[in-house]
Amino acid sequence: MENKLHVQDLRIxxxxxxxxVQAVRGIDFDLARGETLAIVGESGSGKSVTSKAILGxxxxxxxxxxxxxxxxxxxxxxxxxxxxxxxxxxxxxxxFQDPMSSLNPIVRIGxxxxxxxxxxxxxxxxESRRSFRTYLKSLGDRMAASAANNEERTxxxxxxxxxxQFEKKHTELESAYNTAHEGATEALDDIGIIAFExxxxxxxxxxxxxxxxxxxxxxxxxxxxxVDPDQYKSEVLQNAxxxxxxxxxxxxxxxxxxxxxxxxxxxxGAGRPKPNxxxxxxxxxxxxxxxxxxPLEELNDFLLDYLEKDFMKVFLSDxxxxxxxxxxxxxxxxxxxxxxxxxxxxxxxxxxxDKKQCTDTWKKLRMTVKxxxxxxxxxxxxxxxxxxxxMKSELDKYFHGAKANVGILRKYEREKRKYDAIVAKGGxxxxxxxxxxxxxxxxxxxxxxxxxDRLAEHYQKVLDAADSRDYHAETIGAIDYLMQNASGIVxxxxxxxxxxxxxxxxxxVGISEPHxxxxxxxxxxxxxxxxxxxxxxxxxxxxxxxxxDEPTTALDxxxxxxxxxxxxxxxxxxRLSVIFITHDLGVVANMADRxxxxxxxxxxxxxxxxxxxYHAAHPYTWALLSSMPDLDTNEKLTxxxxxxxxxxxPPKGDAFAxxxxxxxxxxxxxxxxxxxxxDTHYAATWLLHPDAPKVDPPKAVMDRIARMNQRREAKLxxxxxxxxxxxxxx
Numbered sequence: 001m002e003n004k005l006h007v008q009d010l011r012i013x014x015x016x017x018x019x020x021v022q023a024v025r026g027i028d029f030d031l032a033r034g035e036t037l038a039i040v041g042e043s044g045s046g047k048s049v050t051s052k053a054i055l056g057x058x059x060x061x062x063x064x065x066x067x068x069x070x071x072x073x074x075x076x077x078x079x080x081x082x083x084x085x086x087x088x089x090x091x092x093x094x095x096f097q098d099p100m101s102s103l104n105p106i107v108r109i110g111x112x113x114x115x116x117x118x119x120x121x122x123x124x125x126x127e128s129r130r131s132f133r134t135y136l137k138s139l140g141d142r143m144a145a146s147a148a149n150n151e152e153r154t155x156x157x158x159x160x161x162x163x164x165q166f167e168k169k170h171t172e173l174e175s176a177y178n179t180a181h182e183g184a185t186e187a188l189d190d191i192g193i194i195a196f197e198x199x200x201x202x203x204x205x206x207x208x209x210x211x212x213x214x215x216x217x218x219x220x221x222x223x224x225x226x227v228d229p230d231q232y233k234s235e236v237l238q239n240a241x242x243x244x245x246x247x248x249x250x251x252x253x254x255x256x257x258x259x260x261x262x263x264x265x266x267x268x269g270a271g272r273p274k275p276n277x278x279x280x281x282x283x284x285x286x287x288x289x290x291x292x293x294x295p296l297e298e299l300n301d302f303l304l305d306y307l308e309k310d311f312m313k314v315f316l317s318d319x320x321x322x323x324x325x326x327x328x329x330x331x332x333x334x335x336x337x338x339x340x341x342x343x344x345x346x347x348x349x350x351x352x353x354d355k356k357q358c359t360d361t362w363k364k365l366r367m368t369v370k371x372x373x374x375x376x377x378x379x380x381x382x383x384x385x386x387x388x389x390x391m392k393s394e395l396d397k398y399f400h401g402a403k404a405n406v407g408i409l410r411k412y413e414r415e416k417r418k419y420d421a422i423v424a425k426g427g428x429x430x431x432x433x434x435x436x437x438x439x440x441x442x443x444x445x446x447x448x449x450x451x452x453d454r455l456a457e458h459y460q461k462v463l464d465a466a467d468s469r470d471y472h473a474e475t476i477g478a479i480d481y482l483m484q485n486a487s488g489i490v491x492x493x494x495x496x497x498x499x500x501x502x503x504x505x506x507x508x509v510g511i512s513e514p515h516x517x518x519x520x521x522x523x524x525x526x527x528x529x530x531x532x533x534x535x536x537x538x539x540x541x542x543x544x545x546x547x548x549d550e551p552t553t554a555l556d557x558x559x560x561x562x563x564x565x566x567x568x569x570x571x572x573x574x575r576l577s578v579i580f581i582t583h584d585l586g587v588v589a590n591m592a593d594r595x596x597x598x599x600x601x602x603x604x605x606x607x608x609x610x611x612x613x614y615h616a617a618h619p620y621t622w623a624l625l626s627s628m629p630d631l632d633t634n635e636k637l638t639x640x641x642x643x644x645x646x647x648x649x650p651p652k653g654d655a656f657a658x659x660x661x662x663x664x665x666x667x668x669x670x671x672x673x674x675x676x677x678x679d680t681h682y683a684a685t686w687l688l689h690p691d692a693p694k695v696d697p698p699k700a701v702m703d704r705i706a707r708m709n710q711r712r713e714a715k716l717x718x719x720x721x722x723x724x725x726x727x728x729x730x
Contacts, residue, residue: 005031010067019434019648025601036578038588041598073380078389093538097550099530103522110518113502120541121493128488138375146325170281175490215240279303320475348448401439412436505536528559549581600655607681617683
C-alpha cells in the first residue's frame with residue numbers, strides 16, 4: 001500500500017514562563033493512501049500538537065527538538081513557509097473543532113469556498129508548466145547523451161521538439177474542452193433553477209435574458225466537447241431555439257417542456273466519455289488531414305494506432321535508453337556518496353563537534369547527495385531529498401544549544417542555590433525547581449549519526465536492487481508524468497468555474513439549495529451546516545490528506561453521526577488519507593483503520609480497530625474503553641482517576657503509572673518500551689514483559705468486549721456484513 005505520510009521520532013516542546021513543556025515525546029507512525037488513522041487521548045496528550053506540526057501551524061513558542069514528518073519527498077519540519085504554501089490546504093487540509101475558527105463571519109460562504117480554488121488553481125498551473133518543461137528538457141538531454149551516433153542524437157532532438165509541439169496542441173484542445181464542458185454544466189444548473197421557478201408558476205425578472213444566455217452557452221459548447229457527430233447536436237439546437245421563442249411569446253407551459261428536453265440532452269452530452277486529446281493533438285499537428293468522423297471509441301482507437309506507428313514506438317525506445325542511462329549514471333554517483341558518508345562519520349562522532357569542520361563536511365555531502373538524484377525518476381526519494389535540511393537543522397540546534405546551555409546552566413545554578421538556601425533554613429519553597437532546560441547535545445550527535453547511517457543503508461539497498469528494475473515500466477511512467485503535467489497546465493480555474501465547483505462541493509457535503517446558500521453568511525447556517533461548509537472548503541483543492549481535529553465535539557449527537565458518515569463517504573469516494581483526532585474512542589469505532597492511543601506526549605498503544613477494541617493491552621486504553629457510553633447497559637461509567645502529569649516535570653517512568661491501579665514499581669522508575677503483540681498491534685506497558693504478573697482487563701472492559709462480540713455475531717448470522725468486512729462495520 002502506498003505510504004502518504006511518515007512520522008518518525010517526533011519531539012516537540014513549548015517554552016513557557018514556568019519552564020519547558022514537553023508536549024510530544026518521540027512518536028512514530030505511518031499513514032497509507034486511503035486509510036484513516038485515529039489518534040485518541042485526553043486533552044494535553046499531544047495529539048493536536050502532532051496534527052498542527054504536520055500542517056506547519058505550531059505556535060511561535062514551539063521547539064521541534066527532533067524528528068521527521070515526510071510527505072512527497074520533503075520533511076515538513078524543515079521546509080520554508082513559502083514551500084508550505086504549496087502544500088497547506090492544497091495537499092494537506094484540516095478541519096478544526098469549531099467551524100467558526102475557519103470561517104470569516106462577514107464574508108459570504110461562496111467567496112470563502114472559491115478563494116482557495118482560484119489561488120491553488122493558479123499555483124498548480126505554474127507548477128505543472130515548470131515540471132513539464134524541466135522534465136522534458138532532462139529527458140531530451142539524456143536521450144542525446146545516451147545516443148550511439150549522430151543519427152540517434154538528431155532523432156532524439158527532433159522527437160522532443162515534436163513532443164512539445166503536439167503537447168501544445170493537446171493542451172489547447174483540452175483547455176477548450178474543459179471550458180466548454182464547464183459552460184455546459186453551468187447551463188444545466190441554470191436550467192434546473194428556471195425549471196423550478198416555472199413549476200412554481202413564478203418567472204423571475206430577467207428570465208428571458210437568462211434563457212438567451214443558456215442557449216448561447218449550449219451552442220458554444222456543442223462543437224467543443226461533443227466530438228462524434230449525430231442527431232444529438234441538432235436536437236439541442238432545436239430545443240434551445242424553441243426555448244427562446246417560448247419565452248418571447250410568454251408561453252411558459254411549452255417552455256417548461258423544452259427546458260426538460262434540453263436538460264436531458266445536455267446531461268447526456270455532459271456524461272459522454274472524454275476524447276483522448278493527447279492522441280488527437282499528435283494527429284492534428286502532423287497528419288495534415290482532417291479529424292475523421294466516427295464514434296468516439298473508434299476514434300480514440302484510430303488515433304492511438306496512428307500515434308504509435310508514426311511516433312510513439314520510436315520515442316519510447318529512445319526514452320527508455322535515456323532512462324536506463326540516467327539510472328546507471330546515478331549508480332556511479334551513489335557509490336561515491338556511500339564512500340563520502342563513511343568518511344564523514346568520525347566528524348560527527350567527535351566528543352565535541354568543531355563548527356567549521358562540521359559545516360564544511362555538510363556542504364560537501366550536500367552536493368554529493370544532490371548529485372545522486374535521478375532527474376528522470378518520477379517518484380521522489382524522501383531520504384535523499386531530506387538529507388541536507390535534516391543535517392543542517394541538527395547542526396544549527398547543536399551549535400545554538402552549546403552556546404545557550406552555558407547561560408541556562410548558570411541561571412539554573414542560581415535558582416538551585418536559592419532553593420537549597422531556603423530548604424537549609426527549614427523553609428519550604430513555594431515553587432518547584434524544574435530541571436535545567438538544556439539542549440541535549442549527545443542526542444543531537446546521535447541524530448546526526450543516525451541520518452548518515454540511514455542514508456548509507458538506503459543507498460546500499462538501491463544498489464542491491466539495481467538488477468531488478470523494470471526500465472520499460474519506468475519509461476511508461478515518465479510519459480504519463482509528462483501527460484499529467486500537460487493536463488495540469490490547462491486546468492484553469494476561472495471565477496465561473498470556481499462557482500460551479502463550489503456549488504457541486506456544497507451538494508457533495510449534503511447542503512440543500514446550494515445556489516441559494518452560496519450567497520449566505522456563516523451566521524445563517526446551523527452548527528452542523530457550518531461544519532459541512534468547512535469540510536467543503538477543505539476539499540476545495542482536492543487534497544491527499546485530510547486532518548480532522550475533533551470535528552464533531554461542538555455538535556449534538558445526531559449531527560455528530562451525520563458528519564462522521566459524511567467524512568467516511570468522502571474518504572472512500574476520493575481515496576483520501578485521514579488523520580482523525582479525538583478524545584472519544586467511541587467516535588472512531590466505525591471510522592478508523594488503525595488507532596494510536598496517546599498519553600502524555602507518547603503513543604502508548606497502536607493497532608487496528610480490532611486490536612484496540614477487542615484486544616486492548618495498555619491500562620490507559622482500558623480506562624478509555626471503560627469511560628465510553630454504552631446503550632446496552634445501565635452501569636455507571638468509570639472515570640479515569642487522577643489528572644495527567646505536569647509535562648514541565650515529565651515522569652521518569654510510565655507517565656500513566658500514578659493513575660494506574662495495575663502499576664508496578666518499575667512503572668515509576670523506567671519508561672516501558674513498545675512491546676510487539678502482533679504484526680499490527682503494539683503497546684508500551686511493563687505488563688507485557690515476560691516476567692510481569694498476569695493481569696486481566698477490568699470487568700467493565702471484559703463485559704463490553706463480550707457485548708460487542710455478541711452484536712458482531714448476531715450481525716454475521718443475519719448477513720448484515722461479510723466476515724471479511726465485519727471489523728469495519730462494527
